Each structure stands twice: as C-alpha cells, then as structure tokens.
Amino acid sequence: MLSISTKVERIVTESPFLSEGLRRGLINLSELARQLQPQLQNDLWKPVGQAAVVMALRRVAGRLPDRDAQELVLAQQSGQLTARTDLVEFTFRRSDHIDDCHRQLLERAGTGHGLYLTVTRGSEEVVVICSRPFIGLVEQIFANERLLARLENLNAVTLQLTADSWRTPGIYHAILKKLAWDKVNLINLISTHTELTLLLEKEHTGAAFSVLSNMIAHKH
Structure with a gap:
C-alpha cells in the first residue's frame, strides 16, 4: 500500500x-x-x-528542482520569431456546403504574398483567420454560412521550433505556462510540424514577444 x-x-x-x-x-x-x-x-x-x-x-x-529539469531549446535560425498584425478571426457553424467555401477561398486568395490566411475545420465549427485585405473575400464566400463569432484587431506571433520538438514531453505546456505567468491572454493557437502560432489581442503582443524571445536558447 x-x-x-x-x-x-x-x-x-x-x-x-x-x-x-x-x-x-x-x-x-x-x-x-x-x-x-x-x-x-x-x-x-x-x-x-x-x-x-x-x-x-x-x-x-x-x-523540486530550482529550474525546469529540461530546458526548452528552440530553433537556432534567423526568423525564428515572427509577428503579424491586423488579423481577423471568423468562426462559422460547420455545414454541408462549408467545405466548398473553404476550397473556393483558397483558390481565390492565391498566394497572398505577405498576407496571412489559415482555415481550421473542427467537428462543429470552422475558423478562418486572415489578414485584413482578405475580409471582403471571406464575407463574400461565406455569406450564406452561419457566423458564430468575429474578432478583430488581432496579432499573431509565430515561434519556430526544432524539427524534433515533438519528442519533447510538455513542450507546448512549457511555452503556455510562461505566457500564463505573465498574464498573456491567447485567442487561438495554430500549429504545424515546426511552427507554433499564437493569436493574441494587440495589447498582449509585446508581452508575448518578450516572453518568447527570452525562451530562445542562444548558442555561444
């Protein structure tokens, strides 16, 4: 026992x-x-x-150790921390036709050089996050879909991770914990294999950028 x-x-x-x-x-x-x-x-x-x-x-x-047992090591390369400004998040109720809207949006948006556009499909909702120039296109294509929420004046900070970061237990928790201690409120998270993008209100962007910058390990 x-x-x-x-x-x-x-x-x-x-x-x-x-x-x-x-x-x-x-x-x-x-x-x-x-x-x-x-x-x-x-x-x-x-x-x-x-x-x-x-x-x-x-x-x-x-x-308990004075510091985390395993230091979080982020990618050592230029452009490892990127900020995007003036974004808008739309949340739509998922419908039988919304997948067609998704495809049409990607086709008509094109490369959108320098602009941001991402679509996340959940089981009941679809979220579109885009730069302000895409707003009219999103409103037109999704005009017949049910809009659940619209958040404006958002910024995004993208953090570059190492290619093998998925092997590190609790890596996202380590990042989010440090942001929480500094009272940084997150609107949304978007992740790929080596990128973590944090969507925030404008007033929290500077604090988030500072926290994440301090987490980047510098090799000497």
Missing part, C-alpha cells in the same frame, strides 16, 4: 501547475493539504491527517 508521502508526491508530479506553484512557493500548504485530504483518504483507504499531508508537501517541495 502506498504511503501518504508517496501518494502526495505522485499527485504533485502529475500536475505541472502544482509542481510549479510549490517550486515558486506560491501555494498555501495548509489549504492545499485540506483540499487533498478527501482524495488521499479515498485512495489510501484510511484516515489522513492534515498535518501529515502538509509535511509530505514540504518534503516534495524541497525536492
């Missing part, structure tokens, strides 16, 4: 937010222990005192 300490350590290590909070000393141990008591008693099949849980949390916090 698991001990209280072992079970507490397992709970903490399985939650990146608990691990980060304990490592930074941001969590009230007594309150966290009170919150964990019901789960621990249920899992361990015995009464668990709050003091014992607090002691176990202190031990776990003392063993």
